Each structure stands twice: as structure tokens, then as C-alpha cells.
Amino acid sequence: MTGSTIRLTVAQALVRFLAAQHTERDGVQRRLIAGTFGIFGHGNVAGVGQALLQQELADLDGGGDPVMPYVLARNEQGIVHASVAFARMRNRLSTWACTASVGPGSTNMLTGAALATVNRLPVLLLPSDIFATRAPDPVLQQLEYPLGPDVSVNDAFRPLSRYFDRVSRPEQLPAALMGAMRVLTDPVETGAVTVALPQDVQAEAYDWPLELFDPRVWHVARAQPELAALARALEVIRGAQRPLIVAGGGVIYSEATDQLRAFVEATGIPVAETQAGKGSLPYDHPLALGAIGSTGTTAANRIAREADVVVGIGTRYSDFTTASRTAFQHPDVRFVNVNVAAFDAAKHAGVMVVGDARGTIVALTDALEGWSTSDEYRQLARRVGAAWDRTVEAAYHLGHAPLPAQSEVIGAVNESSGPRDVVVCAAGSMPGDLHKLWRTRDPKGYHVEYGFSCMGYEIAGGLGIRMACPDRDVFVMVGDGSYLMLAQELVTAVQEGVKIIVVLVQNHGFASIGALSEELGSQRYGTRYRQRNPQTGRLDGDLLPVDLATNAESLGVRVLRPEGIDEFRKALTDAKASTEPRPVLVHVEVDPLVSAPGSESWWDVPVSEIADLDSTRQARATYEARKVTQRPYL
Structure with a gap:
């Protein structure tokens, strides 16, 4: 430290700056960046990783908690989902930063960036980038673009972000961070905010003005109408x-x-x-x-x-x-x-x-x-x-056997949950059924990501939700298709001692798209999880010998395997009563052919205009009849 400056690396300055940022609305202040999720690789382990370690040890040596806690995750897409879910529960007033290594580590965050921006939810992405000096080019995992050597895979974040900057010199960091905080805290502009960090620049030292690290409050105004x-x-x-x-x-x-x-x-x-x-x-x-x-x-x-x-x-x-x-x-x-x-x-x-x-x-x-x-x-x-409420009550208690209907599973979870508990979902048939059938009692009790409807959001999102509100039980509703997309953050929940209740609904395939396929005349083609049948050459053989409950158990999760709706209700009671600080997964098989009550409504998904299949031709006739009711609202 010299006079009014302090010598730090770019990564150390970044961490120190983020720890000093706050939001304020209606007189209440909160930490803007609650912590950092990340996975380290050669692009960030010696930069952001070293800075987070140094900050953590300094805080602990001083007798306090880390001002910028770090959570080791398992999938870069998952960390963005967890951060977005956290931000949604905090009404966009607080979020997490996400750090990833060069190349595939960073591009794994692209789907999460799209989800955040589509849903207008703030998240700070810190993808590592190729060398700014280009001295060792091409480095491991570098995209070589002949028409522009300054282009890297991180440029793919530009159309998915509400703000994008690349810090190619230390002097650029303050302006990049100020711009990032402005967008994160603007309810009109917010979404994914990306600050790309070349790996050599992260480790470069610079004399920073001390006022850069003063506590800063970003006021979230309530715009008044004209x-x-x-x-x-x-x-x-x-x-x-x-x-x-x-x-x-x-x-x-x-x-x-x-x-x-x-x-x-x-x-x-x-x-x-x-x-x-x-x-x-x-x-x-x-x-x-x-x-x-x-x-x-x-x-x-x-x-x-x-x-x-x-x-x-x-x-x-x-x-x-x-x-x-x-x-x-x-x-x-x-x-x-x-x-x-x-x-x-x-x-x-x-x-x-x-x-x-x-x-x-x-x-x-x-x-x-x-x-x-x-x-x-x-x-x-x-x-x-x-x-309609009578319709819901009937759907909750159909008495369907031997396998329950999905509506009965939703009803059992709803009746087992407390008024302030949270249900989370994102993709498949479940979001539509939940939207119709879930009896919401609290403004924060319903958390379905349906702007991007991203398969794999559920478990990572549940982790972020519970971290945002540790006093609420979180019920993650996930189908077998979404579970197979992204279940790794169950390990992070085990690591951090975070209890979420995962209801894994097994229907052996992409049931929602199967139903849509049937409605559109495509006969559920390519949606069932079946083995290849040597007699027909098609995917219409036996069910896959996959045991997702055992998979979850191998990750350190407590697993319950009820059979039938009565046992399922008892398992939910057991799961909610558990005080063990780790996730609980309740595995339940359902009948995928029992639909929830209809909405007397429509969704425009085009049907083939010409086809050899009778099923497709019939679906096209229905489509054309519904299409004429569409209006421009001009």
C-alpha cells in the first residue's frame, strides 16, 4: 500500500470490490454479491482462485466469516442456475458471482446466461479468457478465428448478456465493474452480466485507488408513473x-x-x-x-x-x-x-x-x-x-392405480408442504400441471422457471433457493428427463449441508413432449426411454434398466422409494421432518398417460402442412381451426 493506492492483482481487486457492493430499496440494505460459485481450471485457478483463497484466509485469521464465500460446484451451467434462483428469491436485490475456466468451463455457462436474461434476473458471470498478450497462442482450449485473433469463445456471451466487457488491461477493471453493477441493479436492464477475464490479466498487479474498495450502495429506485x-x-x-x-x-x-x-x-x-x-x-x-x-x-x-x-x-x-x-x-x-x-x-x-x-x-x-x-x-x-378449485381437489385424489397420476403426486406434495415452503420446477409436463394445480399460499412459495424452461434447472435452482431462504423447505419437482440433464449439484448440496427435498417423478421418458407429439400427430416418436428393439429396429423395446434412485444415493443423498400414493405421502412427511443437513430424494413412479385437467386453451406449435400419416393430417386440421382465432391485438 502506498499513499492512497494499494497494490493488488486484478483478481484480488475484483474480489475486494465485489465484497463491498450493496443494494438498497425502501431503506433496507443487502449484499449485492452474496458469494462466488465456481469451478477452477487453468484459466482461473491462479487468478480468481488465488484471490478468493487469500481473502478467505485473511477473513478467518481476523476471526470473522468470509466476506466473499466460495462454493465449489460440479457443473458451470448449474452454478448459474443456482445464482439465478437465489436472485429470484431475493427479488433481484442480491445474487452470486460465477467463475469458470477458459474454454468449455466458460461456455458451459452460456445456457445459464440465456436463462438469466430471458427471465430478467441478475447474475454476474466471470468467464476466464485467453491471454491478452497472446504470447503463448494458441493456448489449450483456445478458439482460433482467422478473421479476428481477439475473438474468443466468450464472445458467444455477447448476445446473451445485458452487459458484456472484456478486461484486457488492469486500468479497464473499474469501469467494467461499475458498468456491471449498474446493470445488475437496474430492474429494467437486468439479466446476465458478463465480465471476461483473460487469464494473464487476472494475475497482473496494479496500484489501485483505495476509494475503489469503499463500501458502495446501489439504490434500486421505484420508478413513479407519469x-x-x-x-x-x-x-x-x-x-x-x-x-x-x-x-x-x-x-x-x-x-x-x-x-x-x-x-x-x-x-x-x-x-x-x-x-x-x-x-x-x-x-x-x-x-x-x-x-x-x-x-x-x-x-x-x-x-x-x-x-x-x-x-x-x-x-x-x-x-x-x-x-x-x-x-x-x-x-x-x-x-x-x-x-x-x-x-x-x-x-x-x-x-x-x-x-x-x-x-x-x-x-x-x-x-x-x-x-x-x-x-x-x-x-x-x-x-x-x-x-376450478373443486377440479383441483378431484385431480389431487383421483385414486388412480396401480401407479398414481402426476396430479396426485402434486397434490400430495402440496398438502405435505407448509404455507411458506417453496416448490421449484422448470421443464417437462410438470410446470404446466403445477401452474394449474398448485395451491400457492405465499408470494415466494411457487418458483417455476418458465421463461427459458430449462431442463436441468430444478436441482441447481433448489440449491440456490434454499441458500437464499434457509428457513423454508424447498420441494424440487423433477422428471427423469430433467434429472439426467443436470443432477450434479446434489453433490454440492451434500458438501454444503443444504437440505432440499427432491421429488423425482419417474415416467420413463420425455412425457410432456410425448403428449405434445401425440397431439400434433407424431405418435410420441422419439420421446420414450426404451431399448432398441432388434426385431423392429426401433426404440420400442423394454424399459431402460436405469435406477436413478440408486444414482442419487451414490452421490450422498438420502433416498426414499415409496410405492403407491399412500406410501408416497408418508415418505414426504418423513422427508420434511428430517433434520439431517443433506438432500432427501423421494422417488415415485407415475402413469404418464393420465393427463391433468385441461385448460380449454391453446398453444401454437406448427403441424406439418402435408403428411402421409393420418394422425398428422388430422392434427393439421385441428391446428388450422385454432389458428384462425389468433389475433394481433393492434
């Missing part, structure tokens, strides 16, 4: 006879669920929920219609079809939410869109109200004092909602 925009929105809402609120993830990230409840009780406008917005109202609220769209409830979709005004709050209107633009069929339907991002607020030619969900809901509530929908409309919402 008064003229509010007035336009109020005019549309006051003219509505059958309005509907579509609550998206922005309601929950803004911590606006109490305000939403007060708003709907004052105005009588019923609420339908997107995947990210599920939990905006408790499932049993009289104006809660549940899930909307292709994976929605018949209650929400009936009201949506007849709605003359749709008030979207914090939603990006994905194709599942709008049932591929067939959900809203009123000939004169209008949209009022409340969103922090103008990009989303402008969708469907809606009246744009750009602002924070909580503040805007309060402003709308105050301005609409004395205005309400009719008693008849409130009663209609209550009736259709109650009818």
Missing part, C-alpha cells in the same frame, strides 16, 4: 364492464402483493397469474382465478375470453400467457400495461404506464376510490374460481 399515463389508464379502466388483471413476476419482485390485494378488493377486478406471477394472490382469495393461458385454469381463461379490458401488471405477455394470442377474444378488448420496462408496457398496443408495480398499484387504487365492478361480476369470478 401522471398523464395514469390518467389515460384510469379512463380505460373506468369504462370497463369485465376487466381482468394479469399479474406477472413484476408484482412479486416489486413486493406489491399486499397492494394488489387491496386494489382488487376495492375494485372487484379478478386476477389471473402468469408462471412468474403465481402467488400474487393466495389461491383461495375470492377474486383469484389462478393460472392463465395455455397452462391456465378454466376459470381464468373463461374470464379472459370475455374481458373487455386487460390490466397487465409486471408481465411480458409470453405466448403461454396469451395462449399464443387467442386468450382474449372480446372484439374490442383493450390493454393497460403497468411495467418498469417500456418495452413490455407497449405490447398489444396497450396504454403504457411505465413505473414500479407497487407504486403504480397504490396510485390506481387511490384514483379509483368509489369505482367498482358489478356485484354480478364479482360473483361470477367467485363461482368459476370455486368450480
Whole structure:
């Protein structure tokens, strides 16, 4: 240290800087970067790895906890999923950094980067890069691009990141980090933030100004809507006879669920929920219609079809939410869109109200004092909602044998979980069934990644969720297909003493795509886990002799193997009661041919226009009939 500077390597300065960053919203401060997940290789072991070790030993020698804890993971994609799940549970106010080595270590994070950006969730990626000096080129795992020697595999992060920079000289680090923190803490711009670190630059020393490492607070503002925009929105809402609120993830990230409840009780406008917005109202609220769209409830979709005004709050209107633009069929339907991002607020030619969900809901509530929908409309919402709840109850207790239906497994988990416990899922048939059937009681009780619907998110995400909220049990719902994609972070959970309850639903294949394949006339082709049949030459032989429960047990997980729904319920009770600090996996076989109740809705997946197969031709006829109901919402 000399005067007002301190001599550190680039990696040491990076770690020290990250440990001093905080967010603040509504007067509450939090650590922005809670820690670092990583896997070391030749690209980062002597740079970021050395810096994390040095910081950890200094903190421990000083009698404290590490200010930048490090968690050794097993898969680079998994560490991004865990960090994103952590950020979602912390309402985007805190996340983790992810470090990986050159080449495949770093590119393994690409899928996670896409997931974070699609879902507008903050994560800091620190991929190691090739030598900035190019002295030993080409190094191990280097892509040689003849038209640009400065291009590396890390340039693939550019279109997947909300911010990208490469630190090729120490002097560039402060500006890169400031830019990264700005985007991580901006609810409009946030997503994957990538700072690529050449391996030689990581180890290079530099004299840093001390003020770079002062504690820094990034204020997360609540943007207030323009008064003229509010007035336009109020005019549309006051003219509505059958309005509907579509609550998206922005309601929950803004911590606006109490305000939403007060708003709907004052105005009588019923609420339908997107995947990210599920939990905006408790499932049993009289104006809660549940899930909307292709994976929605018949209650929400009936009201949506007849709605003359749709008030979207914090939603990006994905194709599942709008049932591929067939959900809203009123000939004169209008949209009022409340969103922090103008990009989303402008969708469907809606009246744009750009602002924070909580503040805007309060402003709308105050301005609409004395205005309400009719008693008849409130009663209609209550009736259709109650009818759907009876459908859910029946699906929870079908009594299907010998193997239970997936809906019965969902019901058993729901009834075994506590009000604040969290269910997590991402891909397969389970997200759609959960969206319809899960009875959410807490705004953070439902965690389904359905922006990217990434197979393999579930277990890594469950780890991040439990690290974010150690006082909640986390139920990871995962099918055999997703389990085989990415189960390695079970080892990380064992290592860190993190208890998650993994419900492994075994249906011997990609059941959701199998059902979709059948619906589209492709006869479940290529979706069943079967051996190659020597007689037919096709994958229609015996079930694969794969035991995923034993696989999990070999990773250090406690495994329960119930048979039938009654034993499954007992196993869930056992798993929840366990105080052992390690994951528990409950393996259950289900009948993949028993579907959940239908949504009376549609999803646009094109069918072959010409085909030799009768099944495909019939599916095409159905497709064309549904396609004509699609609307541009202009």
C-alpha cells in the first residue's frame, strides 16, 4: 500500500470490490454479491482462485466469516442456475458471482446466461479468457478465428448478456465493474452480466485507488408513473364492464402483493397469474382465478375470453400467457400495461404506464376510490374460481392405480408442504400441471422457471433457493428427463449441508413432449426411454434398466422409494421432518398417460402442412381451426 493506492492483482481487486457492493430499496440494505460459485481450471485457478483463497484466509485469521464465500460446484451451467434462483428469491436485490475456466468451463455457462436474461434476473458471470498478450497462442482450449485473433469463445456471451466487457488491461477493471453493477441493479436492464477475464490479466498487479474498495450502495429506485399515463389508464379502466388483471413476476419482485390485494378488493377486478406471477394472490382469495393461458385454469381463461379490458401488471405477455394470442377474444378488448420496462408496457398496443408495480398499484387504487365492478361480476369470478378449485381437489385424489397420476403426486406434495415452503420446477409436463394445480399460499412459495424452461434447472435452482431462504423447505419437482440433464449439484448440496427435498417423478421418458407429439400427430416418436428393439429396429423395446434412485444415493443423498400414493405421502412427511443437513430424494413412479385437467386453451406449435400419416393430417386440421382465432391485438 502506498499513499492512497494499494497494490493488488486484478483478481484480488475484483474480489475486494465485489465484497463491498450493496443494494438498497425502501431503506433496507443487502449484499449485492452474496458469494462466488465456481469451478477452477487453468484459466482461473491462479487468478480468481488465488484471490478468493487469500481473502478467505485473511477473513478467518481476523476471526470473522468470509466476506466473499466460495462454493465449489460440479457443473458451470448449474452454478448459474443456482445464482439465478437465489436472485429470484431475493427479488433481484442480491445474487452470486460465477467463475469458470477458459474454454468449455466458460461456455458451459452460456445456457445459464440465456436463462438469466430471458427471465430478467441478475447474475454476474466471470468467464476466464485467453491471454491478452497472446504470447503463448494458441493456448489449450483456445478458439482460433482467422478473421479476428481477439475473438474468443466468450464472445458467444455477447448476445446473451445485458452487459458484456472484456478486461484486457488492469486500468479497464473499474469501469467494467461499475458498468456491471449498474446493470445488475437496474430492474429494467437486468439479466446476465458478463465480465471476461483473460487469464494473464487476472494475475497482473496494479496500484489501485483505495476509494475503489469503499463500501458502495446501489439504490434500486421505484420508478413513479407519469401522471398523464395514469390518467389515460384510469379512463380505460373506468369504462370497463369485465376487466381482468394479469399479474406477472413484476408484482412479486416489486413486493406489491399486499397492494394488489387491496386494489382488487376495492375494485372487484379478478386476477389471473402468469408462471412468474403465481402467488400474487393466495389461491383461495375470492377474486383469484389462478393460472392463465395455455397452462391456465378454466376459470381464468373463461374470464379472459370475455374481458373487455386487460390490466397487465409486471408481465411480458409470453405466448403461454396469451395462449399464443387467442386468450382474449372480446372484439374490442383493450390493454393497460403497468411495467418498469417500456418495452413490455407497449405490447398489444396497450396504454403504457411505465413505473414500479407497487407504486403504480397504490396510485390506481387511490384514483379509483368509489369505482367498482358489478356485484354480478364479482360473483361470477367467485363461482368459476370455486368450480376450478373443486377440479383441483378431484385431480389431487383421483385414486388412480396401480401407479398414481402426476396430479396426485402434486397434490400430495402440496398438502405435505407448509404455507411458506417453496416448490421449484422448470421443464417437462410438470410446470404446466403445477401452474394449474398448485395451491400457492405465499408470494415466494411457487418458483417455476418458465421463461427459458430449462431442463436441468430444478436441482441447481433448489440449491440456490434454499441458500437464499434457509428457513423454508424447498420441494424440487423433477422428471427423469430433467434429472439426467443436470443432477450434479446434489453433490454440492451434500458438501454444503443444504437440505432440499427432491421429488423425482419417474415416467420413463420425455412425457410432456410425448403428449405434445401425440397431439400434433407424431405418435410420441422419439420421446420414450426404451431399448432398441432388434426385431423392429426401433426404440420400442423394454424399459431402460436405469435406477436413478440408486444414482442419487451414490452421490450422498438420502433416498426414499415409496410405492403407491399412500406410501408416497408418508415418505414426504418423513422427508420434511428430517433434520439431517443433506438432500432427501423421494422417488415415485407415475402413469404418464393420465393427463391433468385441461385448460380449454391453446398453444401454437406448427403441424406439418402435408403428411402421409393420418394422425398428422388430422392434427393439421385441428391446428388450422385454432389458428384462425389468433389475433394481433393492434
